[in-house]
Amino acid sequence: MLTRIKLTLKQHRFETIAVVVLCLIAAAAALGEAYRLNSIQLPAGCVVGQRYMFAPDTSVPSTACRLATDRFYAVSNGTDMGLVRYMLLGLLPFVVGILFGAPLVAKEIEQGTAPLSWALVGSRRRWLFGKMLAATLLIVPLLLVAGLAADVLQGASSPGLDPHASFENFASRGVMVVFWGLATLFGTVALGTLLGRTLPAVILALVVCFLARGFWEIGLSRTVLPPFAVMQSENPQDPQNGQNGQMMYGQYAWTPSDLNVYYRTYLDGKPWDGDMNAWWNEHQPPMLVDPSSGLPVGVAVDTGTSPQIQGPYSVPFVIHGDRYWPIVALESGILLLGSLFCGAVALIWVDRRRPY
Amino acid sequence: MISRIWLTYKQHRFETIAVTVICLGAAIAALIEAHSLYSVGLAPGCVIERGITYNGTAISASAACQGGFDRFYPLVSSAEVSIIHILMVLLPFVVGIAFGAPLVAKELEEGTAPLSWALSGSRGRWLLGKVLASVLLIAPLLLAAGLAADVLQGALSPGTDAHASLESYADRGVMVVAWGLAALLVAVALSALLGRTLPAVLVAVVVCALARGLLPAALNATAYSAFAVQGNPNSSSVNDMYVYNRVYLDGQPWAGDISAWWYEHLPPDGADTTAFDPSRAPQWIPFVIHGDRYWPVVALESGILFAGSLVFGAVALFRVDRRRPY
Numbered sequence: 001m002l003t004r005i006k007l008t009l010k011q012h013r014f015e016t017i018a019v020v021v022l023c024l025i026a027a028a029a030a031l032g033e034a035y036r037l038n039s040i041q042l043p044a045g046c047v048v049g050q051r052y053m054f055a056p057d058t059s060v061p062s063t064a065c066r067l068a069t070d071r072f073y074a075v076s077n078g079t080d081m082g083l084v085r086y087m088l089l090g091l092l093p094f095v096v097g098i099l100f101g102a103p104l105v106a107k108e109i110e111q112g113t114a115p116l117s118w119a120l121v122g123s124r125r126r127w128l129f130g131k132m133l134a135a136t137l138l139i140v141p142l143l144l145v146a147g148l149a150a151d152v153l154q155g156a157s158s159p160g161l162d163p164h165a166s167f168e169n170f171a172s173r174g175v176m177v178v179f180w181g182l183a184t185l186f187g188t189v190a191l192g193t194l195l196g197r198t199l200p201a202v203i204l205a206l207v208v209c210f211l212a213r214g215f216w217e218i219g220l221s222r223t224v225l226p227p228f229a230v231m232q233s234e235n236p237q238d239p240q241n242g243q244n245g246q247m248m249y250g251q252y253a254w255t256p257s258d259l260n261v262y263y264r265t266y267l268d269g270k271p272w273d274g275d276m277n278a279w280w281n282e283h284q285p286p287m288l289v290d291p292s293s294g295l296p297v298g299v300a301v302d303t304g305t306s307p308q309i310q311g312p313y314s315v316p317f318v319i320h321g322d323r324y325w326p327i328v329a330l331e332s333g334i335l336l337l338g339s340l341f342c343g344a345v346a347l348i349w350v351d352r353r354r355p356y
Numbered sequence: 357m358i359s360r361i362w363l364t365y366k367q368h369r370f371e372t373i374a375v376t377v378i379c380l381g382a383a384i385a386a387l388i389e390a391h392s393l394y395s396v397g398l399a400p401g402c403v404i405e406r407g408i409t410y411n412g413t414a415i416s417a418s419a420a421c422q423g424g425f426d427r428f429y430p431l432v433s434s435a436e437v438s439i440i441h442i443l444m445v446l447l448p449f450v451v452g453i454a455f456g457a458p459l460v461a462k463e464l465e466e467g468t469a470p471l472s473w474a475l476s477g478s479r480g481r482w483l484l485g486k487v488l489a490s491v492l493l494i495a496p497l498l499l500a501a502g503l504a505a506d507v508l509q510g511a512l513s514p515g516t517d518a519h520a521s522l523e524s525y526a527d528r529g530v531m532v533v534a535w536g537l538a539a540l541l542v543a544v545a546l547s548a549l550l551g552r553t554l555p556a557v558l559v560a561v562v563v564c565a566l567a568r569g570l571l572p573a574a575l576n577a578t579a580y581s582a583f584a585v586q587g588n589p590n591s592s593s594v595n596d597m598y599v600y601n602r603v604y605l606d607g608q609p610w611a612g613d614i615s616a617w618w619y620e621h622l623p624p625d626g627a628d629t630t631a632f633d634p635s636r637a638p639q640w641i642p643f644v645i646h647g648d649r650y651w652p653v654v655a656l657e658s659g660i661l662f663a664g665s666l667v668f669g670a671v672a673l674f675r676v677d678r679r680r681p682y
Contacts (some may be wrong), residue, residue, distance in 0.1 A: 014555050066616045070640070083411055087565050095561065109464075199462075199553055200370045203454050207378065210446070214439040263430060276427055314430060344490040 004121075004130035009138065012107075015100050016138060022096060023142035026088045030149035031296055033084050037156035042068045076157055090172050093143055097184025100135045102201040104128075105350060106192035114355040119294045128350045132189060132343060139181055139299050147177030158256070166257035166321040171216070176328060179335040186342040193346040193353065220263045224330065228324050229261035229317035257321035263314035283311060293294045360476075361492065362486035369456065372493060375451050379497035382443050383504035389437055390504075393511035396427045402473035432512055444505045444527040448498055449564045452539025455490045457556040459483075460676060469681040483676045487544060487669060494536055502532030513594070521595035521647040528573070531654055534661040539564050543669040548675040552681075571657075576600060579656060596648030601640045610659040614638045 009016045046065035077083065105128065108114040121127040150173030154163040163173070170176060187208060192201040264271050267279075319327060365372045431437065460483065463469040476482040505528035507516040518528070524532060543560040550556050576599050584599035603610050605617075623632050645653060 014552075018555075018558055067615065067622075071615075081570065083565075083569040085571055091565075099554070197370070199454070199458050199557075200374075202554070202557060203371070203450075206450060207374075210443070214435070214442065218435045236365045266389075296365055 001130055001133070004127075005134040005137065008104075008134035012100065012103060019096050019100055019139060020142060022092065023139075023146045026084075026092050026146045027149035029084045029088055030146070030153040030355065032076045033075075033081055034149075034153040034156035037072065037153075037159075040068055040071045040075065042072065042159055068239025070228070081157075084344045085150075085153070085169070085172075089146065089153075089177070092146055093177050093181035094184050094206075094213070094306050096139050096143060098188045098202055098205045098209070100139060101185040102205060103198045104131050104135060104189050104192055105346070106196055106201050108199040109196040110198060112356065117172070118355060124350050125347050128189075128193075128347055132346070134138075135185055136182065139185060140178055140249065143178045143181040146177070147174045150174070150177065159278060161257060164324050167259035167319065167324065167327070168256045170259075170324065170328065171213075171331070174328065175332060179332040179339075180213070182339045183212075183335045183342070186339040186346070187212075190342040190346040190349070193349045195200075196353065198354070220334075224334075225259075225261045225319065225327075226317070228319045228323060228327065230320070232316040232318050255318075258318040259317060259321075259327065261317050263316055265312050265314055267312040272312055274312065279312055357485055357488070360482075361489040362490035364459075364486045365493070367462075368455065371455050373457065375455055375494060376497060378447065379451060379494075379501045382440070382447050383501045385436075385443070385500070386504035386508040389431075389440055390489060390508040390511035392430050393428070393508075393514075396431065401411050401560050416681070428514075435486065437508075437512070440505075440508065441524065441527065444501070444524075444532065444569075448532050448536035449539045449561070450614050451498060452536045452541075453543045453557055453560045455494060456540040456543025457547050457560060458553045459486050459490065459544050459547055460672070461551055461553040461556050464551040464675045464682060465553060467682065473681060479677050480673050483544075483548075485671055487541070487672075490532075490540055490544075491537065494540060495533055497613075498533045498536040499530070502529045505529070505532065516595060516647075519650050522597035522650060522653060523647075525595045525597075525650060525659070526568075527655060529654065530658060531537055534658040535568070538567070538661040538668075541665040542567075542673065545668040545675070547673040548672040548679065560584065571660075575657070575660075580645060580653075581643075583645050583649060585646065587642040587644035589639060589641050593647070596644040597653070599645060601642055603638045604641050605638045606636065610638055612638070 043065050044066055105114075108117055117127060118124050120301060150169075151163045154166070154173055155161070158166060158168065171180070184205070188201060188205040191204050191208070192198065195201050195204070265274075265276060267274070460469075463472055473479050473482060476485075483553075505524075506518045507530055509521070509524060512515070513521060513523065526535070539560065543556060543561055546556040546559050546563070547553070550559065580599045585595060587598075603612075604612055605612070615637055621632070621637070
């Protein structure tokens with residue numbers, strides 16, 4: 001088996017070198033950015049949140065803190081940080097998984113070497129198993145290094161906040177990077193085995209991964225995550241959560257460390273299942289008309305005399321950051337199951353397919 | 357030439373179908389989301405302003421517009437809209453690389469290049485035909501997707517002309533076509549240089565990611581500095597494009613060391629701070645380009661991308677004429 005693993009890495013020299021270089025660059029870049037953030041030593045009690053850097057922050061307690069936060073935001077909102085966080089770390093598991101997975105079977109079929117390989121090895125499944133093992137042994141430690149470096153970067157981006165008690169970017173760091181990489185690898189191996197062509201496998205894998213990653217949170221938020229969610233208003237860290245009896249969302253209630261799961265509509269303080277659009281169309285106040293032009297200028301603005309409407313409103317249900325590990329374990333488990341399923345499909349199909 | 361174009365589509369059947377499906381899928385998804393946003397039916401005059409404040413992106417509305425706001429906001433911040441945004445960012449690169457990478461490399465890998473080149477007489481004409489076929493396929497498809505993204509942008513900012521706003525301008529309209537053509541010709545050049553599809557895909561992904569990530573920063577540091585005007589230091593409209601910050605002291609541009617100034621003037625802990633006026637400290641003032649400069653900005657960036665595409669196309673033609681056919 002050791003020989004087969006070595007042979008696989010030798011056969012896929014370009015992919016092996018590219019994957020190693022990409023992962024190490026991503027890890028080094030994340031650690032470099034984290035170092036830049038950590039080197040801005042924030043004074044004690046100087047807390048920074050997430051905001052855009054347009055002007056000095058006047059909400060911080062002291063001028064020393066203000067100076068430090070301005071420097072902090074200049075780094076955390078810089079182009080380098082965006083490139084590292086979203087381009088490099090966000091895409092890394094998919095690039096690595098597709099790059100190594102697509103040619104694993106398809107290359108041998110395209111180059112016509114599959115019949116000889118399969119005849120020499122005796123069992124096609126053992127042959128593919130060896131290749132998948134080699135790929136796994138290569139990418140798991142590399143992605144783990146990159147994921148842990150991304151954790152360090154997250155910790156530096158949110159000083160004072162444990163990255164393992166926060167859902168901010170949680171799918172693009174830590175062990176989640178490894179499981180997304182494995183799912184991509186096995187999914188792409190299955191596609192490579194089914195299609196027998198490298199580029200079509202790459203394109204289809206890209207589409208599948210994009211859809212899977214994009215709809216992952218929506219899917220989980222509608223199925224397995226709701227039992228873990230609690231009403232945002234129960235969060236004691238958000239004293240501004242209720243305004244005039246109306247639950248607010250968006251900038252008032254959202255905390256970066258929380259995971260938004262779903263919204264529930266309330267009317268008069270009770271859950272309500274009606275059509276929000278229909279309600280507002282029925283109850284919306286009449287238009288104001290500019291007497292000089294006769295044109296509508298808008299609906300009534302609250303000047304203290306116009307009546308306030310308390311219509312249906314949405315309340316966010318969230319999972320707090322302290323549930324990080326159970327949620328990561330759950331999502332990783334689902335990804336691992338998906339990986340095993342795709343691996344099984346590849347093993348079954350490689351045993352049945354024509355070698356061209 | 358027409359038969360060569362048809363032959364290219366036939367040779368790259370999978371890529372042709374994939375590119376068509378992806379572009380039309382993206383366009384339809386954007387139009388559906390735009391329709392959902394328009395169906396909120398905000399009352400005329402009930403303008404939702406989207407701006408950037410200290411606390412991040414915010415939507416402000418008059419109290420009586422709260423109803424529309426409550427329906428509009430969840431749609432704007434929905435996962436579907438985010439996914440379409442990401443799709444529009446990635447689309448030109450996926451399309452360009454998927455079609456460009458195998459254009460030369462596939463023939464080299466499969467060993468059909470010597471025959472193709474011998475039959476066509478001129479390698480340059482052979483490659484030109486293939487590139488022309490690719491451009492004729494992807495340019496209209498990307499334009500359709502880009503225009504659909506423009507419609508979505510209009511729906512996201514009711515009352516604002518999508519062509520008078522620099523919000524996400526690089527991921528919609530004709531910019532999608534310009535980026536797609538640049539990605540295509542980068543991939544073709546790499547394909548001709550490397551002669552292998554998968555390495556060409558990987559290197560093209562890296563080159564495109566760097567170009568997409570660094571071009572705005574490079575333009576901000578060079579060409580855009582001349583166009584930028586002073587913005588509001590406290591907030592910024594999402595229609596504006598942030599270019600750079602300049603430090604001002606006592607109303608005048610100031611080139612000193614802001615850290616040194618603070619260390620010099622900051623009263624020590626426990627000292628009387630009544631004499632210290634923080635408003636007279638150095639201030640960062642943002643310089644922005646307003647949304648009404650949309651077309652000049654788009655023309656400039658498209659021109660740069662087009663020039664880059666021509667360079668990469670020339671590299672591919674030059675290389676394919678000289679390389680070994682394996």
